[in-house]
Amino acid sequence: MARTLWLDSGRRLFTWDQIRLPFETVELELASEQDCAKAIVTMQVRGAPLIGAVAAYGLAFALRADARDEALRGAFDRLLATRPTAVNLRWALERVMQVVRPLAPGARADAAWAQACAICDEDVACNAAIGRHAAALLTRLARPHRALQILTHCNAGRIATVDHGTALSPIYALHEAGLAVHVWVDETRPRNQGASLTAWELRERGVPHTVIVDNAGGLLMRQRQVDAVIVGCDRVAANGDVANKIGTYLKALAAHDNEVPFYVACPISTIDPHCLHGDLIEIEQRSPREVTHLLGRDEEGRLRSFQVTPDDSPAANPAFDVTPARLVTALVTEQGVIPAHVDAIAQLLSGGGA
């Protein structure tokens, strides 16, 4: 299977339209800054690493159209405003910006494109490394005569990244190595990234899994049916607090209450050293319509929007929550496993390693 973000032979950029998964597998061409921004805003692409990569290409497209300083700044600001919580978005845009700003306008578009390609290649390598480190942790939890039981929330899989995924990277590594592994897939309301995307990509790869509602994980942990929880993250504060999809905090509480390890797959680019603790992270408030209406397939096989609440009942839709560092067993980065603690994070960021 190809990457989630790929170039065809004519160097045109493609991805999957994730809104239509798992029911329809539709390629989406991204051919302009506007395409990239729209894909991020509408969540045709989502997942912190993938958003960063798409935004980097978006900046390259913008520079093809107009590479002057003012246009560069405008495109940077527009792309940065597409999603507020993920720090990778800013990280990727700033990385491209730093490369292109010193260049003459005529050289900027190609340099930005090369940076976007490099961000993609590095994401793949980063996620593979996270997979190796996390697989080593998870292997230790395996019990004889029983598949390793992993619970995950949302989708931090291949299609949240350029390849491999973050939280799902060790799952694929273990599955390919022949270890019996089974994944409890949280549905992840309101957008159902678990029930749609995680279930879809695990099924594509033949990894045994079971979809559950977000409410069920606590019971499963009390029943010792979960050996570990592993999730991705959208932003990690300097003290180890983790912003991730809404509901992550509840699973961390249940893991802690039942002494189940709770791991966060965390590319170093997701750590925000300027954010001292999690309560300073802006929580994106998304449309109430994501709560009141769902996308699903009707009996005739058509993808449709359905209403599940009474007319006029208001809804609120915070998209992320913050899991305090005290509930996180470890952060798994591409450089190794570290405690979710201010000192370990500072050491890692200063180049001291994991």
Added chain:
Amino acid sequence: MARTLWLDSGRRLFTWDQIRLPFETVELELASEQDCAKAIVTMQVRGAPLIGAVAAYGLAFALRADARDEALRGAFDRLLATRPTAVNLRWALERVMQVVRPLAPGARADAAWAQACAICDEDVACNAAIGRHAAALLTRLARPHRALQILTHCNAGRIATVDHGTALSPIYALHEAGLAVHVWVDETRPRNQGASLTAWELRERGVPHTVIVDNAGGLLMRQRQVDAVIVGCDRVAANGDVANKIGTYLKALAAHDNEVPFYVACPISTIDPHCLHGDLIEIEQRSPREVTHLLGRDEEGRLRSFQVTPDDSPAANPAFDVTPARLVTALVTEQGVIPAHVDAIAQLLSGGGA
């Protein structure tokens, strides 16, 4: 508004078809044991108190058809098997059984009917008392210049009972008394009793509320946007462990982590003194189809089933979880407020009061 279970002028028994709420308000006549059993199994009626009342009428209908000992026992067993977790079901059936068994067959049907009516009247009085006791607790949490913020899970409201509800009874009492109150309504996947039933009945009574996904409550508590959590229960063990709708445990963990009071509205008939602790409570496993398919209204206004998971991705559907007593701030019974503790429960059940 009428009760949830009512007799018309011709003494025919009616309820609402809750599967079709909130979109369609359809009266459902219950005219036989089979009607009652089917309504419970298909969840046209649900909620522990309402299930008990409907089962009692079901036994009365059965006795109209055949009041001999063997028929009585058969109907009792069939009705008891309709749902495994709620203890009210057994309680209501045993109460009718104790009254009718000593009677001659010819007198049994009328006596059973009278008992079913009495169970309904007592449920209404019980829930009103729970409402008074819980309202007194909640009033103390009200802050100036701000509506009292209550979070509830599932539906323990008027339509889970004959009237008033259990967890929602104090909400209605406070609202009618003029106290500003706002309810965060957990959607309550997979059957969405919050998004459909709780939102519907709060809206009918004009109580301000906001629907949220089950994942959101933890964040709201961290943000101090919840003054108290109050839920119903399906069975309470002798030690105070609470079996309630799947996901309740996660909210209790979040309440505990944020020092938010977590109250359980608990008719005494819901306490099972023979069950020593919560891990002994059988957890009903319902159809995976409730996870993979939802009922909703399409753009043309039709109520339809739609699929939200990939074809062939398996799903699991445990319907209840157990909240350990240590996470429960108090049980609110019709006789008063007691700690979720084995001694207080034993004292209450022995007639020592709250």
